Structure formats: structure tokens, C-alpha cells
Amino acid sequence: MKDSQPRRTMLYVPGNMPSMLQNVPLFKCDSVILDLEDAVNHAEKDAARNLVRRFLQSWKERDKEVLVRINPLNTKWGHDDLRAILPEMPDAIRFPMCETAEMALELDAELARYEAANGLEIGHFGILPSIETVKSVLNAYAIATSTKRIFGLAFGAEDYTASMGVARTNSGEDLMHPRMMIVMAARAAGIQAIDTVFSDVSDMEALRRETELVKRLGYTGKCLVNPRQIDVIHEAFAPRREEIDHAQEVVEAIRQAHAAGTGVVSLRGKMVDAPIVKRAINTLRIAYAQGLVDTPVDEEILNG
Amino acid sequence: MAKNSLGREIPETFNGKSYIPYRDPHSIKPETFHFQRASRVLKRNYSGASKVAGGLREAIIASGLKNGMTISTHHHLRNGDRLLNDVVREIDALGLRDIRIASSSVHIVHAELIPYIRKGVITALECGVNGPIGEQISRGELECPIVVRSHGGRARSVISGEVPIDVAFLAAPYCDEYGNFNGFYGPSACGSLGYALVDAQYARKVVAVTDNLVPYPALPISVAQNIVDIVATVGSLGDPKKIVSSTTQLTKDPMGLLIAKYAAAVIDASGYLKNGFSFQTGTGGISLAVAGHVRDMMRDRKIKGSFGCGGITGFFVDMLDEGLFEGLFDVQCFDLKAVESIGRNRKHQEMSAGLYANPFNMGAVVNRLDCAILSATEIDVNFNVNVNTESSGLLLHNTGGHCDVAKGAKVSIIVCPSIRGRLPMVRDEVTTITTPGETVGVVVTERGIAVNDHLPELKAELIRRRAPVKDIRQLRDEIYAVTGAPRPVEFTDKVVGLIEYLDGTIIDTVRTVRA
Numbered sequence: 001m002k003d004s005q006p007r008r009t010m011l012y013v014p015g016n017m018p019s020m021l022q023n024v025p026l027f028k029c030d031s032v033i034l035d036l037e038d039a040v041n042h043a044e045k046d047a048a049r050n051l052v053r054r055f056l057q058s059w060k061e062r063d064k065e066v067l068v069r070i071n072p073l074n075t076k077w078g079h080d081d082l083r084a085i086l087p088e089m090p091d092a093i094r095f096p097m098c099e100t101a102e103m104a105l106e107l108d109a110e111l112a113r114y115e116a117a118n119g120l121e122i123g124h125f126g127i128l129p130s131i132e133t134v135k136s137v138l139n140a141y142a143i144a145t146s147t148k149r150i151f152g153l154a155f156g157a158e159d160y161t162a163s164m165g166v167a168r169t170n171s172g173e174d175l176m177h178p179r180m181m182i183v184m185a186a187r188a189a190g191i192q193a194i195d196t197v198f199s200d201v202s203d204m205e206a207l208r209r210e211t212e213l214v215k216r217l218g219y220t221g222k223c224l225v226n227p228r229q230i231d232v233i234h235e236a237f238a239p240r241r242e243e244i245d246h247a248q249e250v251v252e253a254i255r256q257a258h259a260a261g262t263g264v265v266s267l268r269g270k271m272v273d274a275p276i277v278k279r280a281i282n283t284l285r286i287a288y289a290q291g292l293v294d295t296p297v298d299e300e301i302l303n304g
Numbered sequence: 305m306a307k308n309s310l311g312r313e314i315p316e317t318f319n320g321k322s323y324i325p326y327r328d329p330h331s332i333k334p335e336t337f338h339f340q341r342a343s344r345v346l347k348r349n350y351s352g353a354s355k356v357a358g359g360l361r362e363a364i365i366a367s368g369l370k371n372g373m374t375i376s377t378h379h380h381l382r383n384g385d386r387l388l389n390d391v392v393r394e395i396d397a398l399g400l401r402d403i404r405i406a407s408s409s410v411h412i413v414h415a416e417l418i419p420y421i422r423k424g425v426i427t428a429l430e431c432g433v434n435g436p437i438g439e440q441i442s443r444g445e446l447e448c449p450i451v452v453r454s455h456g457g458r459a460r461s462v463i464s465g466e467v468p469i470d471v472a473f474l475a476a477p478y479c480d481e482y483g484n485f486n487g488f489y490g491p492s493a494c495g496s497l498g499y500a501l502v503d504a505q506y507a508r509k510v511v512a513v514t515d516n517l518v519p520y521p522a523l524p525i526s527v528a529q530n531i532v533d534i535v536a537t538v539g540s541l542g543d544p545k546k547i548v549s550s551t552t553q554l555t556k557d558p559m560g561l562l563i564a565k566y567a568a569a570v571i572d573a574s575g576y577l578k579n580g581f582s583f584q585t586g587t588g589g590i591s592l593a594v595a596g597h598v599r600d601m602m603r604d605r606k607i608k609g610s611f612g613c614g615g616i617t618g619f620f621v622d623m624l625d626e627g628l629f630e631g632l633f634d635v636q637c638f639d640l641k642a643v644e645s646i647g648r649n650r651k652h653q654e655m656s657a658g659l660y661a662n663p664f665n666m667g668a669v670v671n672r673l674d675c676a677i678l679s680a681t682e683i684d685v686n687f688n689v690n691v692n693t694e695s696s697g698l699l700l701h702n703t704g705g706h707c708d709v710a711k712g713a714k715v716s717i718i719v720c721p722s723i724r725g726r727l728p729m730v731r732d733e734v735t736t737i738t739t740p741g742e743t744v745g746v747v748v749t750e751r752g753i754a755v756n757d758h759l760p761e762l763k764a765e766l767i768r769r770r771a772p773v774k775d776i777r778q779l780r781d782e783i784y785a786v787t788g789a790p791r792p793v794e795f796t797d798k799v800v801g802l803i804e805y806l807d808g809t810i811i812d813t814v815r816t817v818r819a
Contacts, residue, residue, distance in 0.1 A: 228556070
């Protein structure tokens with residue numbers, strides 16, 4: 001289910017800040033990205049790597065998805081990051097500066113080697129590539145489809161605007177094109193699209209507007225650097241009442257069909273096929289996470 | 305030494321007086337004590353002449369203050385107050401010794417008193433203290449017996465005559481020559497004079513000290529001419545800008561905001577958040593963030609509350625002005641916006657400490673509170689709360705209204721980060737018990753919510769809403785897993801202070817820390 005779990009909020013936490021790492025279990029985000037890359041200056045790379053490793057060792061009851069943003073593999077830290085982190089079993093690697101399918105495949109091969117050597121299922125570790133240069137935007141679909149480990153594409157606006165040679169604006173025209181490209185590539189590949197961080201922590205209304213915009217475009221989540229933004233993003237991604245009602249009807253129709261022993265399901269004369277069921281389940285999962293429905297969705301419903 | 309019901313060793317006598325060990329929050333009656341009511345001698349003043357005696361020195365002389373007597377001041381100017389320091393300086397200059405201070409509170413600014421304590425001018429504190437005086441006393445570096453009382457407990461002790469105040473020096477920011485005054489206007493305006501109102505009624509001599517003598521009559525009246533003996537004029541009462549403690553801003557700390565969100569969820573689940581809701585928070589970034597959530601919920605649901613209470617901030621003033629409350633009960637103004645409001649809005653009601661929280665009367669305002677947010681320096685697994693000492697063992701904080709409000713409110717909610725400076729705040733035992741656990745409803749930390757057994761329905765409702773409800777011992781275990789179990793602070797046997805419960809019994813002691 002890795003591909004469809006809710007990732008409305010993917011919170012970056014600097015790997016070199018113990019005071020923040022200690023609070024990771026308490027944040028109500030869907031995923032956490034422990035950062036060894038941009039948040040950590042060169043002098044502290046080793047310390048951060050050790051700290052993140054020890055933090056993961058001590059965090060026994062993980063209640064959210066854990067990613068580690070390693071340094072790019074073509075830097076002197078990237079491979080050491082992987083060696084230190086993989087034994088602590090993160091769910092996935094946030095892969096920065098992934099510009100081509102080949103780069104994704106290089107990480108894929110490295111993860112596969114580790115999995116094989118340690119008796120893990122091949123494909124155990126996921127990859128979330130950062131699409132954060134003009135080149136990577138143009139290669140987005142090829143990257144998205146390069147390996148099954150990739151469950152989403154994550155847009156990184158800061159590096160993108162730098163590589164494009166434009167300034168980042170509040171109005172967002174500068175990001176319009178890459179946002180469209182990335183969400184189309186992700187959706188065409190059947191994976192999630194995660195939007196870039198919104199950096200003005202004081203402006204919750206602008207954050208809400210931006211999140212609502214990317215939700216309408218087809219994004220399923222957003223990265224963030226400040227936990228204060230979690231609630232606003234969750235509210236923006238919360239399904240509307242009529243979406244929840246419809247999803248519950250779909251699930252109920254399936255249940256009745258299973259009970260009646262029929263494989264063909266219809267709702268108000270329309271056939272209910274697998275993608276509709278999947279979407280309904282996703283809707284209910286997020287609704288439950290948001291406290292909008294009282295019981296978790298029975299995911300077995302898909303299998304009858 | 306006798307053990308009180310919470311297992312704390314209490315001396316039978318302290319500084320020459322005998323005390324009753326704490327039993328429980330309810331059973332002590334006024335009849336338990338031999339003092340029933342402070343009475344002032346009847347006086348007759350034929351004259352309509354001005355009561356202005358001159359400056360502070362002349363007023364002290366006129367008051368008849370003698371060695372061994374007790375004086376008081378109010379702390380409405382908080383850390384901006386200079387009156388207490390000035391009065392003690394004049395007392396010393398007049399050669400008086402062995403004076404007890406029974407002010408409503410003593411702040412960091414009053415560290416200036418330390419030399420006068422060493423010199424024997426001041427020999428006892430019948431009130432709690434904030435800052436260096438308490439620190440030095442608990443280090444054994446300063447000798448001065450201290451009895452810490454809550455706001456309600458202090459009002460009780462003054463009204464009952466347990467602590468007879470010989471002369472009250474009351475800062476009077478807007479005052480006329482015949483002794484009428486209020487705190488609403490003038491260069492040292494501090495708003496409500498809630499604590500002073502008790503002293504004005506029960507002290508044997510009342511001196512109104514003003515830096516703003518206005519033509520008669522000084523209206524509206526908070527303290528009236530018929531109970532004021534002397535008026536003194538000074539250049540300045542202090543700096544009202546320092547009324548504001550640094551903590552009247554909403555927190556931005558993500559953990560603090562998480563605590564606030566959980567506390568708001570507790571209020572929401574309590575069932576009291578409906579028309580007629582009454583609420584108190586203190587200052588502090590977390591408390592105010594809770595108030596922010598409460599305001600938003602009241603707005604969204606079109607709830608008209610009954611009253612907001614306690615020390616009042618601009619935040620509550622905005623809620624009143626917006627129509628979210630019928631009124632405010634204000635025992636002290638925490639910022640200048642509150643000061644400005646109380647001077648113009650009759651629904652912003654000045655409230656005496658006796659009305660606020662004295663347990664020995666026909667009903668204090670805290671009895672009408674639905675939900676209250678309170679803080680803590682430590683909490684133990686029996687929900688006992690410490691606000692007086694820190695985990696270092698040093699006496700650094702006064703009680704404020706903590707135990708009064710915890711006892712009065714239907715749901716008292718303690719908000720506290722689970723860890724401060726690597727130390728666990730939910731522990732096996734607190735260093736000092738200020739507020740007994742049986743009067744505490746809920747403890748909220750960023751790691752979860754612990755609900756006391758006397759609120760089973762609230763607990764069930766929070767669980768139903770999927771709030772992170774945990775047994776308080778589980779909460780302690782989770783915190784200890786990060787911090788380790790704290791090594792207890794080592795104390796000597798020397799009792800240097802008493803922590804009085806609101807009913808006059810002794811709930812705990814302060815001992816000097818072993819160096």
C-alpha cells in the first residue's frame with residue numbers, strides 16, 4: 001500500500017538538531033523527512049548522520065512514515081549516508097537533485113544490493129525523488145517510471161527557480177509550468193505528486209490558498225519545514241462532506257455486492273470499478289485521519 | 305513534625321506560630337481557627353480636611369508604625385513597582401526594625417529589599433515571592449521566615465485576622481486628597497486594584513500613596529475615603545510598562561502550540577463550551593494560545609460566554625469587546641490594554657481578591673468557573689502540582705491563584721511541556737506541592753493528555769475523539785524514557801518557608817537545599 005498511503009504533510013526535520021528530532025514522534029504529520037542535505041552545513045554532515053541514526057534506533061514505535069533525505073550520490077557524503085541509515089530501516093529515501101532516470105536507477109541498484117545482502121525483500125525501501133531542476137522537470141515522467149520503488153514525485157521550488165534563472169514570487173506564476181508537468185508525469189505513472197514547501201510561516205492564509213490550488217491541480221501532499229503548518233495543510237486536503245458521503249456509498253455498495261456474492265457492483269446505475277473503489281478508500285482514509293469519520297475504513301474491502 | 309495527608313512533614317510551629325497540617329480540599333471550616341474576622345477599631349473623623357500627610361516618611365510617622373508591626377503593599381504594578389522598596393527604605397531611615405511584610409506578592413524588582421532583610425529591618429515575609437529573595441532563602445543565604453499563600457488564601461488570612469496588617473501602603477494611581485482612589489488612570493495606571501481592596505478594608509491603617517493627586521472626588525471609586533486614613537504623595541509609584549510580564553504573547557513554539565491544541569480539545573470535549581461558558585487563563589504563551597482556540601470555537605459556534613476571569617490580558621478584552629463574554633472579572637490587569645479597558649467598560653468588573661477566591665465566604669467567583677488553564681513547574685503521578693519551586697529546589701515563584709482556581713473550576717487543566725532543560729516535568733514526586741492532585745482535572749503535555757479519575761466522562765469523550773489520552777504513569781514513563789529518572793534534590797532539615805493551602809492548612813514546606 002506504499003503507493004497510496006496518505007502523504008498530505010511531509011515534514012522536514014534538520015538532522016543536526018536534537019531538540020527537534022526528539023519531538024518527531026509528536027508531530028501529527030503523515031511523513032517525516034530527516035534531512036542530511038540542505039539543512040545541514042558541510043561541517044556537520046557526519047554529526048547529523050550519526051544523530052539521525054541514533055534517533056532512529058531510539059524511536060521504537062514509529063507512527064508515521066520515515067524518509068531520510070540523503071546527500072546526492074555524486075557528493076562525498078551520499079554513499080556514507082546510505083550505509084549509515086539503511087540499517088535503521090527508514091521507509092524511503094528522499095533523493096535530491098534527481099535529474100534523470102539513470103540517477104534514480106543508480107540509487108535503486110544500491111538499495112537492491114543492500115536488500116539482497118540483508119535478506120530484505122527487493123523493493124523494500126521506497127524512493128521519493130526531488131524534481132528540482134529544469135532538467136528534472138523535463139525528465140519527470142522518465143524518472144517516475146524508472147523504478148517501482150518510486151511512489152511519488154516531489155517538487156522542489158527553490159532549486160528549480162535557481163536553475164531556471166528566475167526569482168521566486170508569491171503569486172506563483174514562476175512555478176506554474178513545473179507544477180503542471182510534475183503532477184501530470186506523476187499521475188501518468190500512477191504515483192503521488194507532492195508539492196514544494198511554502199516558506200512564509202507567518203502567512204497561514206497564503207499557505208491555505210496555495211495548498212488548495214495544488215490540491216485542485218492533482219497534488220496529494222505538500223512538504224513543509226514548520227510543524228505549525230501541518231493543521232492548515234491537513235484542512236486543505238480534507239475531503240469535502242459530499243466526497244466522504246459518496247465514498248461511503250461506494251464502500252457500502254461493494255460490501256453489499258460481496259455479501260450477495262456478485263462481482264459486479266453498481267451505484268445508482270453506474271458501474272463501480274476498481275479505481276473508483278480505490279479513490280473512495282483513499283478519501284475515507286484521509287477523512288479518518290482528519291477526524292471527519294469515526295471508524296477507519298476496512299481496506300480488505302478491495303479484496304472482497 | 306507531623307505528616308499531612310499528602311505525606312509531607314510539617315512542623316507544628318513556624319516562626320512562633322502554630323499551623324494545621326493539610327487534610328483535604330474541602331473539610332476545613334472557618335471555625336477550625338480561633339480567628340474569625342479582622343476588626344478595625346471604629347474611628348470618627350469630624351474633619352473634611354485634606355488627609356495628605358506629605359511624603360512617604362511623614363505618612364509612615366503619621367501611621368504610627370512601630371517595631372514588630374506588619375505592613376503590606378499590592379503588586380498591581382508587578383515588576384514595575386517601586387513603592388515597596390521606597391517604603392522599606394524610609395522605614396529603615398526612621399530606625400524601625402522587625403517589620404513583617406504581608407504584601408500581595410513580591411517581585412524580582414524587590415530584590416532591593418535583601419540588604420534590609422540582612423539588616424533586620426524586615427524579619428518575616430507573610431507572602432510568597434518571585435525571584436532572588438526566595439532563591440537566597442532557599443539556599444540558606446538569607447534568613448527570613450516566609451509563608452507562601454495563594455491569592456484566595458491571602459485574602460482569607462487578612463480578612464480572618466490570621467495575618468493582621470497594621471499599615472497598608474496602597475499605590476493609588478488616581479487619588480484625591482480625601483483618600484478616594486482607583487487604578488484606572490494616571491501615569492502609573494495599573495487597572496484593577498483587586499488585591500489592594502482587601503487590605504483597604506481590613507488593615508488597621510490605610511495609607512493611599514499617589515503620584516497623581518487629582519481634584520476631589522476621584523471617581524469612579526475603587527477604594528473610598530471612609531476607609532482611608534492617610535494620603536501620601538510621591539514622585540512616582542513605578543513603571544507601568546513593566547506590568548506586562550514578558551509572556552502576554554501567543555506562543556510560536558510548535559510544541560507549545562501542540563499543547564494548546566490538546567488543551568483546547570479538552571475544553572471542547574468537556575461539554576461546557578456552550579452559551580454561559582466561563583473561563584480563566586493566566587498569561588504565558590501556551591495559555592494564550594489556548595484562549596485563541598477557545599475564541600475561535602466560540603466565534604464559529606456563535607457561543608456567548610458568561611465571564612472571563614483572573615488576571616486579565618488584552619486578549620480577554622478583545623473577546624469581551626467582540627461580545628464573546630457577558631463580562632470580565634478582573635483581579636489584576638496583566639497588560640496596558642486591560643488597564644485601558646477597565647477604565648472605560650463597566651462590564652469589565654474590578655474584583656477583590658476576596659470575591660475572587662477567598663474560600664471562607666458565601667461563594668467566590670472561582671466557584672463559578674467552568675474551565676481554567678493553569679501552569680506548573682512540575683506535576684507528579686498523583687496530579688499534585690508544583691508552581692513554587694523549580695526542580696532545582698529553589699523557591700522562585702509565588703502561588704498566584706493556582707490552588708484557588710484548581711479547586712474552584714469544574715475542569716482545571718494544567719498545561720506544561722513534558723521536558724524542560726532536559727528535566728522531566730511529570731515525575732514520581734514533585735519538589736513542592738502547591739496544589740493537591742484531587743483538585744486537578746487534566747494534565748496536558750505535548751506527549752499526551754492525562755485525565756484524573758474524578759472526570760471519567762471527560763476521559764471517555766476524549767478517547768472517543770481520538771485525543772492522545774494516556775495514564776499519567778504512562779506519560780511519566782514515556783518522558784523518563786527520554787530524560788531518565790531525575791535524581792532527587794537534596795535538602796537539609798531546616799524549614800525556611802511554608803506553603804499554605806487556600807484554607808490555611810500547610811500543604812508543604814520549603815527547606816534549604818544542600819549545597
